[in-house]
Amino acid sequence: GRMRNYSALVQSKALVDGAWVESSDCDTFEVLNPANGAVIGTVPNMTVADAQKAIDAAKKAYESKEWRSLTAKDRSNLLKKWHKLIEQNSQEIAEIMTAESGKPINESKGEVAYGNSFVEWFAEEARRIYGEIIPSAAPNREIIVMKQPIGVAALITPWNFPMAMITRKAGAALAAGCTVVVKPSEDTPLTALAVAKLAEDAGIPKGVINVVTTKKAAPMGELFCKSPDVRGISFTGSTEVGKLLFRNCADGIKRVCLELGGNAPFIVFDSADVEKAVDGAMASKFRNCGQTCVSANRFFVQDGIYDKFVEQLKKRVEALKIGNGEGCDVQIGPLINEMQFKKVSGFVEDAKDKKATVLSGGKPLTEVGSLFYAPTIITDVPSTAKLYTEEVFGPVVSIIRFRDEEEAVQKANDTRRGLAGYFYSENLQQVFRVAKRLEVGMVGVNEGIISAAEAPFGGVKESGVGREGSKHGIDDYVDIKYICMGNL
Numbered sequence: 001g002r003m004r005n006y007s008a009l010v011q012s013k014a015l016v017d018g019a020w021v022e023s024s025d026c027d028t029f030e031v032l033n034p035a036n037g038a039v040i041g042t043v044p045n046m047t048v049a050d051a052q053k054a055i056d057a058a059k060k061a062y063e064s065k066e067w068r069s070l071t072a073k074d075r076s077n078l079l080k081k082w083h084k085l086i087e088q089n090s091q092e093i094a095e096i097m098t099a100e101s102g103k104p105i106n107e108s109k110g111e112v113a114y115g116n117s118f119v120e121w122f123a124e125e126a127r128r129i130y131g132e133i134i135p136s137a138a139p140n141r142e143i144i145v146m147k148q149p150i151g152v153a154a155l156i157t158p159w160n161f162p163m164a165m166i167t168r169k170a171g172a173a174l175a176a177g178c179t180v181v182v183k184p185s186e187d188t189p190l191t192a193l194a195v196a197k198l199a200e201d202a203g204i205p206k207g208v209i210n211v212v213t214t215k216k217a218a219p220m221g222e223l224f225c226k227s228p229d230v231r232g233i234s235f236t237g238s239t240e241v242g243k244l245l246f247r248n249c250a251d252g253i254k255r256v257c258l259e260l261g262g263n264a265p266f267i268v269f270d271s272a273d274v275e276k277a278v279d280g281a282m283a284s285k286f287r288n289c290g291q292t293c294v295s296a297n298r299f300f301v302q303d304g305i306y307d308k309f310v311e312q313l314k315k316r317v318e319a320l321k322i323g324n325g326e327g328c329d330v331q332i333g334p335l336i337n338e339m340q341f342k343k344v345s346g347f348v349e350d351a352k353d354k355k356a357t358v359l360s361g362g363k364p365l366t367e368v369g370s371l372f373y374a375p376t377i378i379t380d381v382p383s384t385a386k387l388y389t390e391e392v393f394g395p396v397v398s399i400i401r402f403r404d405e406e407e408a409v410q411k412a413n414d415t416r417r418g419l420a421g422y423f424y425s426e427n428l429q430q431v432f433r434v435a436k437r438l439e440v441g442m443v444g445v446n447e448g449i450i451s452a453a454e455a456p457f458g459g460v461k462e463s464g465v466g467r468e469g470s471k472h473g474i475d476d477y478v479d480i481k482y483i484c485m486g487n488l
C-alpha cells in the first residue's frame with residue numbers, strides 16, 4: 001500500500017471504553033483500496049463478546065457522572081471541540097476516505113465538510129432540546145413535558161458515506177445525552193476509527209463513543225437488537241438488512257431509525273430549463289459513482305424536451321474523467337466491491353435482454369481496474385427491468401420517456417420505496433402540484449443535491465422511519481416524559 005501523510009490517523013485497533021483494543025480472539029481483517037486492491041490497513045475482526053463489552057462500556061458511561069452530570073452546554077462544547085479537530089484534520093480524513101472507499105478526493109473533502117456540519121449543527125441543537133408546559137384543563141394541575149436521552153444507542157453505518165453517516169447519528173445521540181456503539185461498514189472502518197480518535201482527543205469521555213469493527217455483521221446486529229441495554233438502533237444501509245433489524249427490535253420495543261434504499265425518480269418536464277436539468281442529473285446520478293441512496297435511479301423525460309435533454313446529457317457523461325480517486329480531477333472512481341460491481345453489470349445485462357437501448361457505456365472498464373464500470377446511459381428502459389424496479393447503486397442513467405404530468409407522477413410513485421425524488425419544471429403551478437404528490441420524504445425541485453445538516457433527511461414507505469439532521473434528528477434519541485404536577 002501507498003502510505004501517505006494521512007497515516008498518523010490510521011488506526012489498527014478499535015475503541016472500547018476509552019481503550020484501543022484488538023479483537024478478543026486476535027482476529028483481524030484487511031481494508032482494501034477498491035481502485036487497485038492495495039491493502040491500506042488492518043483492523044480487528046471483533047466478536048459478539050467484544051460488542052457486548054462495548055455495550056457495557058456505553059452503559060457505564062451513560063450512567064457515569066462524567067457524562068450524566070454534564071449540562072447541555074458542556075455537551076455542546078465537547079461537540080464543538082470535536083468539530084474543530086475534524087476541521088483541522090480534514091485533509092487526512094479525506095485521504096483515508098478516498099483510499100478505502102474509492103471516492104474521488106474532491107468528493108471526500110466535500111463529505112468531511114458535510115459530515116462535520118452535523119457535528120456543528122448538533123453542538124448547536126444540544127442546547128435547544130426544550131420541554132413544554134401545557135395549560136391543564138384542571139385548575140390545580142400543571143402539565144410539564146421534558147425530553148430525556150433514551151440511553152445507549154447502537155449505530156450501524158454503510159460504506160458510501162464513511163464519515164457523514166456516523167456523525168449524522170452520533171452527533172444527534174451525543175447532543176441528546178446518549179452514549180453510542182458504532183459499527184461501521186467492514187469496507188470503510190478506517191474513516192470511522194480516525195474520526196473516533198479525534199472525538200477522544202476532543203475530550204469526549206471514555207465509553208461515550210465506542211467503535212467496533214467486524215466482518216461478522218449479522219450476529220453483532222442481532223446482539224444490538226436483542227440486548228436490553230441498547231435502547232435504540234439507528235441504521236443506514238440496505239432495505240433487506242433494515243427489515244431484519246426492525247423485526248429483531250420488535251421484542252425489545254426498541255427505538256429504531258432506519259434510512260434504507262430509495263428508487264429516486266428524476267422527472268424532466270417540458271417546461272424545464274434543460275441546462276439546469278442536465279447539471280442536476282449529472283450531480284444527482286454521478287456523485288460517488290451513483291452509490292448513494294438518494295441517487296436518481298429512474299429518469300422520466302417528457303416528449304417535448306426528450307431529444308435535447310438526452311443529447312446534452314450524453315455529451316456530459318462521455319466527458320467524465322474516470323480513475324483512481326486520488327487524482328484531483330477524477331470524477332468517477334471504482335465501485336466499492338465485487339458484489340456491487342456484479343450487481344451493476346448484471347442490471348445492465350438484464351436491461352439489454354429486455355430490449356432497452358444502450359446509448360453510452362454499458363460495459364466494465366477492466367483496463368482501468370477490476371471494479372470500474374463505464375458511466376452509462378440506457379434508454380427505453382421497460383418497467384420490468386431491474387434498472388427500473390430496483391436501486392442500481394452505480395453510474396447508470398436509466399431513461400424512460402413520458403407524455404404528460406399524470407403519467408410521470410404515477411410512474412414515479414409506482415415503487416414501494418420513497419426516499420428522494422427530483423423534478424425540473426419552471427411552471428409554478430406544476431411545481432406545487434408535483435411536489436405534493438410525489439410519495440417521497442425529500443423532494444428536489446430544480447435541484448439535484450439536497451442533503452444538508454439543517455434539513456430533515458429520511459424516507460416514506462419502505463425507505464425508512466425517522467429523520468436525521470435538522471431539529472427532528474434529535475427525536476430518535478430522546479423520550480418524552482410527561483410530569484403531572486397535581487394538587488397544587
Ligand code: ADP
Pocket residue numbers: 156157158159160183184185186217218219220221222236237238239241242244
Ligand atoms: P450496503 O452494503 O448495501 O450499504 P448493508 O445493509 O449490507 O448495505 O450494509 C450496511 C451496514 O449494515 C454495514 O455496516 C454492514 O456491515 C451492516 N450489516 C450487514 N448485514 C447486517 C446484519 N445482518 N445485521 C446488522 N448489520 C448488518
